[in-house]
Amino acid sequence: MTDPDVRDTEAPAVRRPSTAQPLEEPKDLGFGSIVGGAHERRLLNRDGSFTSKRLGFSPLSYLNFYHALLTVTWPRFLGLATATYVALNTLFASAYLLCGVTALGGQGAERMGGQWLRAFFFSVETFATIGYGHVFPLGSAANWVVTVESVVSLLAVALMTGIVFARFSRPTAAVMFSDVAVVAPYQGTTGFMFRITNARDNQLMELEAKVLFSRLDGTGRRYDQLKLERTRVVFFPLSWTIVHPITEESPLWGCTHDDLVEKDAEFLILMSGIDETFAQVVHARSSYKPDEIVFGARFANIYNPVDADGTISIDVSRLSEIEDAPLGEDDLMYTQTFRHTGHFTGFAPPRLPPKKPDGKGRR
Numbered sequence: 001m002t003d004p005d006v007r008d009t010e011a012p013a014v015r016r017p018s019t020a021q022p023l024e025e026p027k028d029l030g031f032g033s034i035v036g037g038a039h040e041r042r043l044l045n046r047d048g049s050f051t052s053k054r055l056g057f058s059p060l061s062y063l064n065f066y067h068a069l070l071t072v073t074w075p076r077f078l079g080l081a082t083a084t085y086v087a088l089n090t091l092f093a094s095a096y097l098l099c100g101v102t103a104l105g106g107q108g109a110e111r112m113g114g115q116w117l118r119a120f121f122f123s124v125e126t127f128a129t130i131g132y133g134h135v136f137p138l139g140s141a142a143n144w145v146v147t148v149e150s151v152v153s154l155l156a157v158a159l160m161t162g163i164v165f166a167r168f169s170r171p172t173a174a175v176m177f178s179d180v181a182v183v184a185p186y187q188g189t190t191g192f193m194f195r196i197t198n199a200r201d202n203q204l205m206e207l208e209a210k211v212l213f214s215r216l217d218g219t220g221r222r223y224d225q226l227k228l229e230r231t232r233v234v235f236f237p238l239s240w241t242i243v244h245p246i247t248e249e250s251p252l253w254g255c256t257h258d259d260l261v262e263k264d265a266e267f268l269i270l271m272s273g274i275d276e277t278f279a280q281v282v283h284a285r286s287s288y289k290p291d292e293i294v295f296g297a298r299f300a301n302i303y304n305p306v307d308a309d310g311t312i313s314i315d316v317s318r319l320s321e322i323e324d325a326p327l328g329e330d331d332l333m334y335t336q337t338f339r340h341t342g343h344f345t346g347f348a349p350p351r352l353p354p355k356k357p358d359g360k361g362r363r
Contacts, residue, residue, distance in 0.1 A: 043214065044268055044287035046177070069163050070170060077167070081160060088152065089127055093120040095145045096137075103142035106135040127153040171275045173282035174199040179320035181267065181288045183246070183327070184298035190246045190327055192226070194288065195299050196271070197239040197316055204236045204282070207273035211244055213251055215263035224251050226267075236273065238314050239302055260290040267293075298325035 042051060069077060096103055096119040104122060112118040112135075122135045126149050137143050181194040192211075198204055211226045227250070229243040246252045259265075271284040300321040304313045 042266055042287060042289055044266070044285055046286055066163075070166055074167075084156075085127075088156065089120055089123040092123040092127070092145060092149045092152075096122065096142060099139065099141040099145065103137065103139055104135055105138045106133075123149065126150065127156075129153070171278040171280045171282050173204065173271065173273065173275065173284040175204075175271050175284035175286075176316065176319060177269070177286045178299070179292070180322065181293045182297045182299065182322055182325075183293065183295045184325045185327060186243060186245060191229070192244040192246060192252060192267070192293075193241055193299065194269070195239055195241045195302075195319055197314070197319055198236060199316075203276040204273040205276055206232065206234060207236045207240070207271060208232045209240075209242050210270040211242065212268040212270075213265065214268060215251075215260070215265040217263070226250070226252075238312070239316075239319065241299060257290060257293065257295050260293065265290055294322060296325060296327050297322040299323075 045051060069080070072080070093116060097116060101115060104119060107118070109115045109118045112121060118135060122137075125131055125135070126146055129150075137146050176197050176199040178195040181192060183190055183192055185191075186193070209228060209231055211228060213224045213226050214221060216222070226244040229245060233240055244250065244252070255265075267288040269286045269288070272281060274280070275282045300318060300323045302314045302316075302318050302321075304315055306312055
């Protein structure tokens with residue numbers, strides 16, 4: 001017989017099913033648990049740029065500099081290009097002066113504002129391969145400087161041409177967001193709404209919207225994705241009023257404007273669609289803070305009267321116009337889904353049917 005004590009010792013251990021619940025996936029959107037403390041700066045600027053920054057990169061990193069030139073605004077880009085051009089010509093003008101006062105021949109310095117300005121203008125002509133011929137290098141030292149500047153100018157012009165082309169060819173979305181969002185009556189309850197339109201003449205297809213609600217809940221910042229009336233439109237020729245119905249399941253249920261201010265709330269918007277011109281996916285971002293949200297208002301009519309030929313158009317300048325819509329009113333004008341995009345003013349007038357030809361073939 002087997003010793004029961006030995007049998008118990010050698011028997012395999014029985015694994016009991018774990019009762020621990022799986023950990024819920026964090027919903028911090030990638031900002032981390034540190035970002036978003038009490039009443040700090042907004043997470044997203046209205047233009048879609050992030051307020052947080054990454055520091056510590058080497059200033060000589062050419063990749064960072066290249067991407068910065070692609071994403072910087074046009075006024076800053078043109079300013080940087082001009083400053084770089086002037087700096088390079090200043091550097092080479094100083095090199096010509098170091099070669100001696102006799103290094104440049106031709107037109108006298110007194111007619112060009114002095115020795116330094118003559119060297120600077122000669123550098124500009126060399127850099128741009130203009131070569132008017134009224135100033136020319138003398139001696140080996142000056143010609144060596146011309147050789148170095150020619151190589152630098154070829155590389156600089158090629159790089160600048162590539163960057164300018166890349167800036168023009170890079171597909172971006174220019175989605176115009178309304179200046180304010182509203183909380184208005186919607187289908188027997190209320191809804192959080194904002195309005196968008198395309199700021200360019202190109203077409204965006206398969207446009208998709210995501211709205212995320214960020215606020216403080218006592219232990220930290222919480223993030224929830226809001227359920228929208230519709231998350232996608234196939235075509236985007238006019239405008240789109242994006243609506244989050246505030247039902248009992250919504251995290252906005254029962255919230256007032258003061259509650260949003262106290263919780264340091266922020267509505268983060270992400271739009272993505274296909275640019276028909278480039279056939280590539282483009283993105284647009286923005287956000288709304290409590291001081292940019294109006295309770296008891298709705299968006300005003302954005303549609304123009306229908307043309308006689310049936311053409312429908314909108315007035316983009318009225319994208320952010322709002323009008324009073326007291327909460328709690330059960331008015332069908334507020335609750336029909338097509339009304340919150342602007343009260344449609346009617347259809348085109350009926351056209352007369354074409355005259356039928358008579359028996360003689362005349363109309």
